[in-house]
Amino acid sequence: MDENFIHRHSFIGRRAIIILTCLVLMLFSWQLEARTLYFYNPESNINDFRSVKRLFNRYLLSATKSRRYRFQPFKNAKIFERFLKKPRKRNEVFLLPSWQYQKLMKQKAFRKLKPIFVATINNNPTYTKVLITKKNIRSMKQLRRKRIASAGDRNYSKKTIQFIGAKNGLHYRTQFRILTVPKDVDALMSVLFGMAQGALISHISLNSFSRINKRKYRLLRQQGESQAIMLPIVVAYQPIKKKSTKRLLSAIQAMPDSSRGKEILGLLGWNGWKKVTPRDLQLLEVK
Amino acid sequence: MRNWILIICFYSSFAAFTAASATAAGMSSRILIINSDKSVSKYAIIHREFKSALKFKIFEINMQGKTFTPNMLKQRVSSLHPDLIYAIGSKAYIQTSAVIKNQPLIFSSMINWRRFRLNNNTYGVALELQVDMPLYLYSYLFPKIRRIGVLYSPRYNQQWFNNAMLQAQEVGISLYGQALNQPEEISRALKILLPKVDAIWLISDPIALYDKNSMRTIFAKAAARKKPIFAYNTLFMKYGAVLTIAADIPTMGRQAAGMAEDILNQEQVDEKVQPPAGSHVILNLKKVHEYGIKINHAALSSVEEIIQE
Structure with missing residues (x-):
């Protein structure tokens, strides 16, 4: 085979490898910079x-x-x-x-x-969570072992309720049952219609509810509030x-x-x- | 004095013992889940949630593709000695309620549970949300939508409509009803209703939703006037509903589990048939933009699913 031919081809091959490497490196750096x-x-x-x-x-x-x-x-x-x-x-x-x-x-x-x-x-x-019940529940003591509707993490809800309970004179290990619901408004409705005896919701949700449905809001009692949560x-x-x-x-x-x-x-x-x-x-x- | 202390100690230990044995008895209780068809995704979800929320001994019967004669089912149930039965779906409920006598029976996932015969030992979680729930969310999500139209047949939904009108007033919404006696009246009813309202609330009405054609007419006429449709079932999303609010399936399973726990622990159950405690909201954001509907961004956190295309 002609020597020039082989040389020419290996030169082209080398160039192709360099271009390919550059392309791969470019792609790699692009990937690297993706955030x-x-x-x-x-x-x-x-x-x-x-x-x-x-x-x-x-x-x-x-x-x-x-x-x-x-x-x-x-x-x-x-x-x-x-x-x-x-x-x-x-x-x-x-x-x-x-x-x-x-x-x-x-x-x-x-x-x-x-x-x-x-x-x-x-x-x-920050925001706070409030524990609400219907008006006929006069103190948190009546909520012992009762069902509290809450959206979000179950253990976190339990701890928050126990914290509110402790502020209301209950032992910090007082047991409550949690019904996990998708969102605050579900927890609110659960209290109003008897699916739960209490609801743990954000203060912001309670405020929105008080603005939209004043009559139903008047049926509720706020039992306690959590610490400010970031x-x-x-x-x-x-x-x-x-x-x-x-x-x-x-x-x-x-x-x-x-x-x-x-x-x-x-x-x-x-x-x-x-x-x-x-x-x-x-x-x-x-x- | 010492005697009094002894008496108090005795009574406290007795009370503690009674409470502990009641709990232990509760734990050793047996629950039987009878599922109409476990291959149906929503039935499987509710089954799983119910089971995982309880620490009792649980047995299962899946009715999928099987025919049970009343005797067969009766034998099967009595061989398992359940203290409580949970029926998922209408098929499971109808067949089970016909063969059991004393055990408490909880149902869920039955469309319009009022159609079925309930016994003294029947409890349940309804599939239909309280009207307050969707009305609150309409008001919260769309602060400018104040007049909502409803197509309904007085024969089936007059009572529902009267109640909904009162609840709507509480959240600052005016409900405009257009009565229908037969499906042929839909077009004429919409002609009267659409110019008066900002949105249509599609309810489960056998005349308004007589067949696919009636449904298509409602969606087409509302779309022509850029009036959003709010519906009660996620299926309506594919026809162009802007918002659907339905019962949340996993929550229903957990709710039924809570009821089971109360019954087995002999605690008071306030409502024997409860509305669903959770809701599932789907919003078509693309249509919201297309129709130029003003949305309350703060209320978007109440939405579980959004559709954008």
């Missing part, structure tokens, strides 16, 4: 994550003008925690309930995870070095400024963000 907001919140009512994901990704695309930014929800706490520990997730952003963050802070592996924003409802980063927080590992991480955080912060962003926040249960302050950190009991 995701990972979400876990059992308090959130929405259970059709496919549609929220689509809505969120569409928002991120319009806010960043790039397809590299994504939203990924989780349904299971344990899988979410395992995922958080992975070293390659160190440049990603996470959105989780404040109580779960407090729980994570007890583990060394998560110490560098710092809160950036906290969700707000009408500019308030709304979900956006956290990231410190220090934040990657530009793409900062860009994702900016897009999240800008959500209340667009109608699509507002819609997503509404679906998740709040309507704005604020930067975490030292006072918020105090409330989270994080030094």
Whole structure:
């Protein structure tokens, strides 16, 4: 075979390999720079994550003008925690309930995870839960071993009710039965129509109910209130070095400024963000 | 004094012992679940939720594809000695209620439970939500929708409509009813109703929803005027409903489990047949935008599912 021919072909082959390598590297760096907001919140009512994901990704695309930014929800706490520990997730952003963050802070592996924003409802980063019954229940003592309707995490609801009970003179281990319902309004209706004797709902939900149905609201009695609970927080590992991480955080912060962003926040249960302050950190009991 | 202390101690221990034995008795109780057809997803979900919420000994009969003569079922049930039976679906309820005598029987997943004969030992979770629930959510989600139209047949739903009108007033909504005596009147009724209202509330009415054609007419005429339809069943989403509010299936299973626990622990059950404690809300966000409906963003957290395309 002609030597020139072989030489020419090996030269072309080498060039092809270099171009291919460049392409692969480009693709790899593109992948590397892709950023995701990972979400876990059992308090959130929405259970059709496919549609929220689509809505969120569409928002991120319009806010960043790039397809590299994504939203990924989780349904299971344990899988979410395992995922958080992975070293390659160190440049990603996470959105989780404040109580779960407090729980994570007890583990060394998560110490560098710092809160950036906290969700707000009408500019308030905290909310309280109230225990309500019908008017005929005069004290919490009458609720011992009775059924309380509550949306959200069952154990967390139990602890909150026990905390309210302790403030009302009950032993902190007093037993209540929990009926888990999808949302606060279901818990409210359960009390009104006798499916449960009490309901643990957010103060905000009770206020909305009092505005919309004054007559039914007058049938209810508030037995007690929880401590202020911080709304979900956006956290990231410190220090934040990657530009793409900062860009994702900016897009999240800008959500209340667009109608699509507002819609997503509404679906998740709040309507704005604020930067975490030292006072918020105090409330989270994080030094 | 010492005697008094002894008496008090004796009574407290006796009370504690009685309570403990009652709980133990409760735990050793046997529950039989009779499922009309476990291959139906909603029946399977409710079955699973009921079972996982209880710590009693549970037995199961799946009626899927099987024919039980009354004698066969009676023998099968009595061989299992259940203290309580939970029937999922109408088929399971009808057949079981005909053969059992003393055991408490809880039903769920039966459309219009009032059609069925109930005994003294019958309890249940209805499939139909209280009217207050959808009315509250309409008002909460759509603050500008204040006039809602309903097509109903006085023969089947006059009482329901009268009650709904009162409840609607409580949440600041005016309900406009258009009575129907036969399905042929639907078009004419909509012609009168649609200009007066901001939305249509589709209820379970045998005349208004006589067949697919009546349903198509309602959806087409409402869409032509960009009037949203709110419905009671998720199935209406595919026909173009803007919002559906239905009973939440998993909650019904947990609710029935709570009832079972109360009955077996001999606690008082206030309502023998309860409305469902949970609701499942689906919102078509695309249609909301298309019709230019003002939505309360804060209320969106009450929605379980959204449709965007």
